[in-house]
Amino acid sequence: MDPPLKGNRDMTQFIEQIMFALMLSSTYALIAVGITLFFGAINIVHFSHGDVAMLGAFLGIIFYGLFGFMGLWENIPLWLMTMVIFLLVFIVIGFLGTFFERTVIKPFRKSPLLMVLVATIALGIVIRESVRLFYPQGSNPQVFPKILPQVNFEVGHLILRFDHFIILIISFLLIFFMFLFINKTKTGLAIRAISQDIEAANLMGINSDIIIAITFLIGSMLAGLAGILIGSYQTIVRFDIGLMGGIKGFSAAVVGGLGNFYGAIVGSLILGFIESLTSAYIPGGAPYKDVFAFIIVIFFLVFKPSGILGRRAPIKI
Amino acid sequence: MKTFRNSIVMAILVSFGFLLMGSPIIYAAEKKLVKIGFIGPLTGPNAAVGLGARNGADLAIRQANQKGDLPYKFELVVLDDASDPTTGVAAATKLCMDPLVTAATTHFNSPVGLATIHVFHRYGVPQMFWGGIHPDITNKYNYPVVTRICPNTLVEHTKLAKFVEEKLGYKDWSIIYDMTSYGKSCFDAVKPAVTKAGGRILSEDGIAVGTVDIRPILSKIKAMKPGPQAIYFGGVVTEASLIKIQMKELGMKNLFTGVTGLDSETFNATAKEAAEGALIIGKAHIDESSPFVKDYKAAGYKEYYEATGPYAYEAVNLVIEAIKKAGPEDKKKLAKTIREMEYHGILGVTAFDEFGQTLSGGLTIKVSQDKKWVLWEDSEYAKGKRVIPGK
Numbered sequence: 001m002d003p004p005l006k007g008n009r010d011m012t013q014f015i016e017q018i019m020f021a022l023m024l025s026s027t028y029a030l031i032a033v034g035i036t037l038f039f040g041a042i043n044i045v046h047f048s049h050g051d052v053a054m055l056g057a058f059l060g061i062i063f064y065g066l067f068g069f070m071g072l073w074e075n076i077p078l079w080l081m082t083m084v085i086f087l088l089v090f091i092v093i094g095f096l097g098t099f100f101e102r103t104v105i106k107p108f109r110k111s112p113l114l115m116v117l118v119a120t121i122a123l124g125i126v127i128r129e130s131v132r133l134f135y136p137q138g139s140n141p142q143v144f145p146k147i148l149p150q151v152n153f154e155v156g157h158l159i160l161r162f163d164h165f166i167i168l169i170i171s172f173l174l175i176f177f178m179f180l181f182i183n184k185t186k187t188g189l190a191i192r193a194i195s196q197d198i199e200a201a202n203l204m205g206i207n208s209d210i211i212i213a214i215t216f217l218i219g220s221m222l223a224g225l226a227g228i229l230i231g232s233y234q235t236i237v238r239f240d241i242g243l244m245g246g247i248k249g250f251s252a253a254v255v256g257g258l259g260n261f262y263g264a265i266v267g268s269l270i271l272g273f274i275e276s277l278t279s280a281y282i283p284g285g286a287p288y289k290d291v292f293a294f295i296i297v298i299f300f301l302v303f304k305p306s307g308i309l310g311r312r313a314p315i316k317i
Numbered sequence: 318m319k320t321f322r323n324s325i326v327m328a329i330l331v332s333f334g335f336l337l338m339g340s341p342i343i344y345a346a347e348k349k350l351v352k353i354g355f356i357g358p359l360t361g362p363n364a365a366v367g368l369g370a371r372n373g374a375d376l377a378i379r380q381a382n383q384k385g386d387l388p389y390k391f392e393l394v395v396l397d398d399a400s401d402p403t404t405g406v407a408a409a410t411k412l413c414m415d416p417l418v419t420a421a422t423t424h425f426n427s428p429v430g431l432a433t434i435h436v437f438h439r440y441g442v443p444q445m446f447w448g449g450i451h452p453d454i455t456n457k458y459n460y461p462v463v464t465r466i467c468p469n470t471l472v473e474h475t476k477l478a479k480f481v482e483e484k485l486g487y488k489d490w491s492i493i494y495d496m497t498s499y500g501k502s503c504f505d506a507v508k509p510a511v512t513k514a515g516g517r518i519l520s521e522d523g524i525a526v527g528t529v530d531i532r533p534i535l536s537k538i539k540a541m542k543p544g545p546q547a548i549y550f551g552g553v554v555t556e557a558s559l560i561k562i563q564m565k566e567l568g569m570k571n572l573f574t575g576v577t578g579l580d581s582e583t584f585n586a587t588a589k590e591a592a593e594g595a596l597i598i599g600k601a602h603i604d605e606s607s608p609f610v611k612d613y614k615a616a617g618y619k620e621y622y623e624a625t626g627p628y629a630y631e632a633v634n635l636v637i638e639a640i641k642k643a644g645p646e647d648k649k650k651l652a653k654t655i656r657e658m659e660y661h662g663i664l665g666v667t668a669f670d671e672f673g674q675t676l677s678g679g680l681t682i683k684v685s686q687d688k689k690w691v692l693w694e695d696s697e698y699a700k701g702k703r704v705i706p707g708k
Contacts, residue, residue: 013540016567020532141555141587152568157539159568234529235562236587238555244527279522279533286534287496287523 012157017280023164023233025272026171030226031249032256032264033175034219037182040259041195041215044105044116048124050246052100052220056093056227057144057237058131063088064145082147089224097220098213106212124246131239141238144231167229174225179261181218191215195259251297257310266308270296348390351645353378353636354412354421355629356405356433357448359397363425369623370447371395373630374422376609376616381637389645391637394418398429405429406436413440419645420445420655422632425625427451434463443652445636447628451502455674462652466635466667467628468678470502473576474510476680477549477598482514487546487572487707491520491538493531493560494551499578503551511549519545524556531560532567539569546707547572554579557595558587565591572596572707577680585688592685594698594706601664601679602692603627609663627679631662 031050038046063085067073073081104123108116132138148163182188190211193201202208230245231237248271256267274293279286300307355374358367378393394412398405405424412418413436421437424430425448437444438460446454446465450473455465468476481487490511494504504523511518519541522534538545548564548571550557557579564573573595580599585592601624603609609630613622635658643654659668664679682693684705697703 009540009542013536016536016539017533020530020536024530140583141558143587143589154568157568159566161566234559236529236555236559240527241529276530276533280537284521284523287525290525 009157013280015158017276019160019164021273021276022168023272024276025269026168027226027230027233027245028248028252028271029175029265029268030171030222030229031245032252032268033178033261034222034226035246035250036253036256036259036261036264037178037191037215037219037222039253041191042109042198042212043195044113045120045250045258046105046219047117047120047246047250048100048127048242049219049223050244050249051124051127051242052093052097053223053227053230053245054237054239054242055096055127055131056089056224057231057241058135058142058227058239059089059092059224060085060147060228060231061142061144061237064147078147078149085147086225086228089228090221093224093227094217094221097223098217100220101213101216105216106209124242128239128242135239138239141236144235144237146232147228148232163232167233170225171229174222175261175265178218178222182261187211187214248293251294253307255297255300255307257307260307260309263307263309348388349645350392350417351389351419351640352392352394352415352417353633354394354396354418354423354442355633356396356398356408356412356421356423357625357629358400358425358429359395361399361401363400365620366425366448366623366625367397367400368620370425370625370629372613372616372618372620373447373622373626373628374633376613376618377630377633377637379616380612381634387637387641389640393633398424398426398433400426400429402429402432405433409433409436413437413442418442419640419648420636420651422447422629422636424449427454430454434458434460437462441648441652443636443639443648443655445632445655447632448625452506452674455672459672461656461673462648464652464655464669464673464675466632466664466675466678468577468680469674470506470576471510472674472676472678473598473680474503474506475513476682477574477576478507478510478514478516480598480682481547481572481574481596482511482516485546485572485705485707488516489543489545489547490516490518491522491541491545491548491571492518492551493522493524493534493548495528495553495556496523496525497552500552503576503578507549507551519543524552528556529559530563531556532563535560535563535567535569538571539567545571547574550575550579552578554581554584554587558584558592561588561595562591570706572705580683580690582690585685585690588685589688592688594703595685596693596705597683597690599681599683599690599692600624601627602681603663607663627663631660631664631667634662635660635667 031053034049035046038044104119105116108119148166151162153160190206193206194208194211198208252267252271253264255270256263271293275289278289278292357370358364375393378391381391396408398408412421420443422445424446427449430446430449431454443462448467450469452469452471455463494500520538550560557575561573576598577600579597609627639651639655639658643651656669656673665677667675670676683690684693684696684698686696693699698705
């Protein structure tokens with residue numbers, strides 16, 4: 001039989017559902033912010049951004065395994081190892097992202113937008129299939145290591161997990177620092193200058209090549225960390241998680257207003273809450289959660305293409 | 318000198334060759350040739366399981382000829398369906414046109430089987446399925462020539478519902494299924510099975526393919542009052558392990574259950590500690606030390622016998638047993654004999670219902686214990702050392 005009830009079951013469920021919606025939103029936001037950054041800086045939609053995040057998650061698993069192989073887990077505390085893994089993924093993914101920009105995106109800078117679009121979609125396929133083929137048993141789901149502390153708080157029926165809070169807090173901090181970087185630093189100013197008028201910025205002495213590379217370095221670092229956080233939350237990762245993640249992130253950015261930082265966050269919250277609450281509170285609604293989410297996206301594309309907080313109408317793609 | 322020696326060697330080789338060739342000719346002259354057809358996917362995406370089945374069937378034929386207690390010499394006619402209905406129908410027609418083919422053992426893929434049953438029905442050739450799980454193969458037209466020795470989804474779910482409701486005493490179920498055709502067919506089968514055994518379904522939720530966050534649905538189930546004792550998932554391993562992991566996260570102590578789609582060690586490897594206590598209907602358990610495996614290895618087949626090998630082996634043996642009783646000439650009589658048979662083989666007892674569907678098919682009940690699927694009978698849960706979730 002049930003244990004004696006502490007608090008209301010419906011209330012417990014409601015709090016849980018809000019928590020899940022927030023978690024889902026934060027995973028979307030981490031990707032949406034990157035997409036919005038690239039769009040804001042050089043007017044491209046980076047459709048393989050989700051796959052870069054997936055790559056980050058797999059790198060996390062690889063580094064974890066590598067440390068285990070070297071026998072480091074016994075001697076060094078968990079938090080330090082976690083930090084090291086974060087840092088390594090940060091660096092490797094950052095440079096990989098810049099490499100992708102140099103090889104796949106830069107050659108099309110003067111070409112029609114459609115070509116970059118196709119190039120980034122193709123890049124996504126290359127990343128996905130490479131992981132599937134070269135990672136041992138890459139088609140199977142991979143267990144993501146528990147690199148965050150596994151502590152629960154129990155309040156009646158409600159179980160709150162410490163690692164979920166950590167994920168939320170890190171996501172928030174990442175986005176916050178990103179915001180500071182774009183708005184308060186000189187490099188951020190240069191990125192914004194390029195996004196407004198690349199030729200004028202060049203004339204003002206901004207080396208647009210380097211600034212764009214930095215943009216990709218930062219955006220990809222963010223994606224790498226997003227991958228680790230998403231992996232920690234979902235507990236397993238598969239080679240194709242980046243596909244849906246990328247589309248959802250892009251959709252969130254569109255709903256909020258492509259190119260707008262707050263917009264990406266607002267859009268992610270809207271998508272995350274719609275999906276979670278549809279599954280939870282509409283009877284038989286679970287299979288339709290994506291349908292509802294994307295109806296909202298279509299609605300915005302048709303009636304308000306600039307999104308909720310968009311500062312201008314995006315070029316039609 | 319050298320040429321002389323060579324010619325002697327040649328002469329010996331040739332006479333030896335005649336000897337080899339001659340013996341079966343003499344042998345066959347005494348016995349009537351009976352052909353048994355085999356159609357399966359030998360190329361394409363399911364080639365591995367198709368080849369395993371082919372070898373299983375071949376082993377049965379070899380053993381029957383070796384035993385030689387019947388006045389027939391059996392021959393296996395192997396054709397490829399490449400998992401494609403059109404190719405399958407062409408192969409089936411070719412088999413049926415051969416008057417020496419008395420019966421056929423067929424198909425891994427249900428769509429191929431759904432196309433070829435009409436061919437076998439038209440020509441009146443007994444067709445026995447060793448693969449293909451779609452209920453319609455046997456149940457929709459109920460052709461007298463068609464039988465199946467592997468379980469379909471209805472049989473699997475009936476066994477599951479019976480066990481959970483009668484043995485464990487759990488009546489209340491929550492159903493989750495994925496929106497693939499497999500998940501849907503599980504969903505269609507689990508509902509009647511649960512209610513027929515006297516249970517209640519408290520909730521039904523479908524999840525889109527690729528969903529990784531099932532927590533909203535689980536949280537809803539957790540909040541239900543009265544809650545279900547059993548949570549059933551119709552689908553395959555990835556989502557199943559996610560559900561089990563997330564159930565543990567939410568502190569849910571319901572029984573997690575499913576059918577053969579979950580019978581893979583990947584489930585345990587992915588869900589790790591969270592897998593403990595999951596209960597499923599598993600595929601046939603073929604012991605490594607069983608005579609079938611020993612004979613299979615001794616026969617020196619290149620390919621592994623897969624899950625299908627034992628079923629194809631059993632199917633051919635069953636057909637041979639029926640030929641022993643009814644003879645190979647009258648195919649109508651043979652089909653009738655097959656349906657009325659009760660055969661004891663490596664899958665246990667095979668007997669057919671009014672649709673020609675086996676009611677057992679070697680299904681097992683497995684429980685996840687220490688990150689491994691263990692047969693229920695051998696598990697610590699059955700012995701009372703551990704308590705199955707959901708109590």
